[in-house]
Amino acid sequence: MVAFTDHDKVAGLAAKQGIIRNSANTVRHVKDVIGRPWSDLVKYAKESPVRMLEKGGEVVYQVEYKERLTTFTPIEIAAFIYRKMMETAESHGGAAESHDAVITIPTYFNEEKRRIIRRGAQAGGFNVLRMISEPVAAVLAYDIGQKDTDEACNVLVYKLGGTSLELTVIAVCGGMYRIVSTYCDATMGGGVIDHILAEHFAAEFQRRWKSDCRANKRSLAKLHNGAEMCKHILSTRETAQVSVDSLFDGIDFQTTIARGRFQSMCSSFLQQCLEPLEDVLKQAGLTKDDIQKVLLCGGCTKVPSLQQQLAEYFSGAELLSSIAPDEVIAVGAAKQASILSGLDQAELDQCATFTDVACLTSDILIETSRTDGSRYMPVLTHHTPVPVRCQKTFTLAPEQTQFCLHLLQSSVAQPDPQTLAKIVMKDLPPEAEIKAVFHVKSDGSLHVTCTEPISDTMQAVTVDAS
Incomplete structure (x- = not known):
């Protein structure tokens, strides 16, 4: 801010x-x-x-x-x-003496956004040693898989911050961290809890003074500030006092709320925060019994009732919260920076440390006209480790002499498919078979080659990382 x-x-x-x-x-x-x-x-x-x-x-x-x-x-x-x-x-x-830093970014940031963040950090005076994803930094903060490289486990990073809910399943094996699946909802965050509390306080003010303070934007902003402070207090104490000077029409507002009442008011929202767990586990091909550790991240995970519900849902897993959830990402980044700082560039390039495996940040799709009604077919899905190569074969109908391959991408941040490129091949023989090779290099660039052997036709396209 x-x-x-x-x-x-x-x-x-x-x-x-x-x-x-x-x-x-x-x-x-x-x-x-x-x-x-x-x-x-x-x-x-x-x-x-x-x-x-x-x-x-x-x-x-x-x-x-x-x-x-x-x-x-x-x-x-x-x-x-x-x-x-x-x-x-x-x-x-x-x-x-050193301005070296490790910068953390959300899992859904593509290469372009990472470059912008890197430039911003460099303009701010930092020497960026490495950029790592936020959930990986959180796992690193607890040294999972680092002290014992034989440790193999699945970690669910549960992040409920001020503006979003983010769930990430990370596979730890041989000191390597690999993001298996993610879920992000930018409409679920601590701001929702602030709104619930602010509405409760506004209703109480109206009952006392017969005035609706929500009619004034400044009064509502004051109430939201008070609600946010109240939320933080109730995460660690049984009761919280709220005091807002000159809330509305010169009237001061003071009240007290108990943690039990607070958790009851937020119970529906907190339940909604648990619903995506099944989806992110299904995406990873796992069940809740396959998760060995649940790592709490983000200030809102301090709410005791949420911790209790997570502990009950993952009854066989270890709940990690000993490092302050609103600081755990920074701790992980600091640990990584302490390891990397002082190394020359050659050593940095070779340094494996925890090794955050590079993966695709978006789905690579092709447009289809399949009979099942689906419009797009995934070729490579996000979180696929790169570099990666795959091949698809397409057969033309007897009357077809042209072939068009429409490449698109979609991501958590931009779910609507966006066009990457098109490959068009003409004057092809009837019932021709086109082999398409999709190759994502380690720098994130996509290389697609389409060949038809009978006519000896080939078309290729390269899409730079973005």
């Missing part, structure tokens, strides 16, 4: 403290915007309190900064956040 004022720009807690008065100039959740074209963000921009504009097909933020309307790109916002991180590190440990 970054806030712009007439005098300065601030990040983190300082930005959050002024968000009620300065909402239109406070940029939030920049990670959701990075690497996405304007066409994907039109609806998002309409709902954003900060003005978002289109510039060359990309998005920029327009804010009032030092008494002037100024635009900033998402990468500039990210760079400022990383710069503040650097300053924080230096203030705690003196002038840093």
Whole structure:
């Protein structure tokens, strides 16, 4: 979070403290915007309190900064956040001798988004040693498979953060971590709990004072801030006091809520947070009995009733929460950085350490006209380790003399298939057989070659990593 004022720009807690008065100039959740074209963000921009504009097909933020309307790109916002991180590190440990860092990213980030994040971190002053996925960093924080490389297990990383629910199954074998399946829902997060609490407090205020504070945006923002603080307190204590000065019409609001009441109010939402477990396990080809460890990640997993329900669901698994769930990803990244820091480039290239196996971040599809009604057929699915090669054979009908292969991709972040390329072959013999070879190289680039042996026809296309 970054806030712009007439005098300065601030990040983190300082930005959050002024968000009620300065909402239109406070940029939030920049990670959701990075690497996405304007066409994907039109609806998002309409709902954003900060003005978002289109510039060359990309998005920029327009804010009032030092008494002037100024635009900033998402990468500039990210760079400022990383710069503040650097300053924080230096203030705690003196002038840093090394600016080496390991950066964590969501599992669904493609190569383009990873490059943007890397550039932002470098602009912020960091030397990026490596980028690893967030759930892998969480597993590394607990040294799973590192102290004993013979350890083999399946780990479910359960992450419930402020804005999303993310589930990841990771197979650990021989010190190697491989992401087997993932699930992400950007509509489920701590913000939902804040909303439930805020609605409860608003109703209580209305009962007492016969006024609906929800009619005022500033009052509602104050209430949401109070609800968020209350949520954090109830994760560790039995009761929480909520106090909001001048909530509405100059009236101060004070109340107390017990953890039991809080958990009862949120029970339906927390139950919804458990429902995707079956899907992510099915995607991995596993059952809940195949999971040996469940790792809690994200501040909302501190809620005791959620921990209890997870422990009951995975009754045979070890529940890992000894490292603060809202810090575990950072701990894992710090451990990896401590190992890699000081190595020269050749050693870095050879260093296996935990080895986060490189995998596809999206599904590779082809368009079909199959009789079962399905429009797209997967060729390679996300989380397939790369490099990888596969082959498909297509037979033309007697009357066909042309062949068109339409390549598409879809991902968690962009579920609607997007065109990658098309291969067209003409003047083919009747009932021709076309062999298509799909090859994803280690750099993420896709190479597709189609051949028809009778006419000695070949067409190929290369799609760079993006």
